[in-house]
Amino acid sequence: xxxxxxxxxxxxxxxxxxxxxxxxxxxxxxxxxxxxxxxxxxxxxxxxxxxxxxxxxxxxxxxxxxxxxxxxxxxxxxxxxxxxxxxxxxxxxxxxxxxxxxxxxxxxxxxxxxxxxxxxxxxxxxxxxxxxxxxxxxxxxxx
Amino acid sequence: xxxxxxxxxxxxxxxxxxxxxxxxxxxxxxxxxxxxxxxxxxxxxxxxxxxxxxxxxxxxxxxxxxxxxxxxxxxxxxxxxxxxxxxxxxxxxxxxxxxxxxxxxxxxxxxxxxxxxxxxxxxxxxxxxxxxxxxxxxxxxxxxxx
Numbered sequence: 001x002x003x004x005x006x007x008x009x010x011x012x013x014x015x016x017x018x019x020x021x022x023x024x025x026x027x028x029x030x031x032x033x034x035x036x037x038x039x040x041x042x043x044x045x046x047x048x049x050x051x052x053x054x055x056x057x058x059x060x061x062x063x064x065x066x067x068x069x070x071x072x073x074x075x076x077x078x079x080x081x082x083x084x085x086x087x088x089x090x091x092x093x094x095x096x097x098x099x100x101x102x103x104x105x106x107x108x109x110x111x112x113x114x115x116x117x118x119x120x121x122x123x124x125x126x127x128x129x130x131x132x133x134x135x136x137x138x139x140x141x142x143x
Numbered sequence: 144x145x146x147x148x149x150x151x152x153x154x155x156x157x158x159x160x161x162x163x164x165x166x167x168x169x170x171x172x173x174x175x176x177x178x179x180x181x182x183x184x185x186x187x188x189x190x191x192x193x194x195x196x197x198x199x200x201x202x203x204x205x206x207x208x209x210x211x212x213x214x215x216x217x218x219x220x221x222x223x224x225x226x227x228x229x230x231x232x233x234x235x236x237x238x239x240x241x242x243x244x245x246x247x248x249x250x251x252x253x254x255x256x257x258x259x260x261x262x263x264x265x266x267x268x269x270x271x272x273x274x275x276x277x278x279x280x281x282x283x284x285x286x287x288x289x
Binding site for chain 2: 095101103104105111112113114115116118119120121122123124125126129130132133136137140141
């Protein structure tokens with residue numbers, strides 16, 4: 001298992017930023033050359049659940065953007081919470097990121113993940129920089 | 144570039160109060176590291192703490208038109224203070240809400256924040272490292288590189 005590896009998972013409806021712009025930003029700015037980043041996106045609840053509960057075992061840390069669990073999304077808030085609850089005992093760093101500030105008026109449905117026994121960092125409102133800050137935070141803890 | 148790092152109630156007890164949640168670093172330790180990091184980034188860091196709501200309101204008002212950014216850990220006033228919310232709304236610089244732990248994983252009375260809707264960005268649950276991480280990314284947030 002590569003401890004310096006980070007799995008970055010994105011739900012549906014990433015908004016203005018597409019996966020490629022996030023990928024470009026993450027790969028150009030990672031400070032640790034040996035940090036391995038695997039960036040993924042899905043609209044499918046079963047795939048997301050499997051990535052969180054199974055695939056994350058092979059990574060040192062998890063960054064998750066549970067985008068779009070509101071509205072017409074196929075992935076529910078409960079899916080994210082229960083999947084993370086399943087792996088919380090592994091004590092790996094987990095950080096929830098959002099591109100926009102989900103607390104601004106107009107976004108009444110997106111709310112932070114609540115998994116009581118888990119230790120989840122939270123970053124929102126910095127655009128694509130939210131991901132870079134999450135990567136920096138994890139690199140501090142993993143090294 | 145100038146920034147205020149403003150800390151609210153009980154953060155003066157950092158290092159001794161519930162270290163299993165907040166860690167063993169004191170606020171002075173964090174302040175010193177922030178000053179050092181600020182120098183590296185060319186940011187003038189003014190690091191403050193108060194247990195008094197009105198003092199925090201005064202400091203936010205003091206920043207208006209003078210300070211480029213505020214990093215605010217309002218402590219428990221986060222969940223109660225409309226006055227701090229209003230002061231933040233009056234301040235047009237960049238605002239980061241900061242918490243050492245993640246309030247959304249704790250008691251339900253910590254799930255409401257009056258600071259979040261009035262801030263640009265939120266950082267929580269990254270431990271005391273959150274302060275330095277916020278300062279690290281601040282230049283990019285104020286001058287985004289395209």
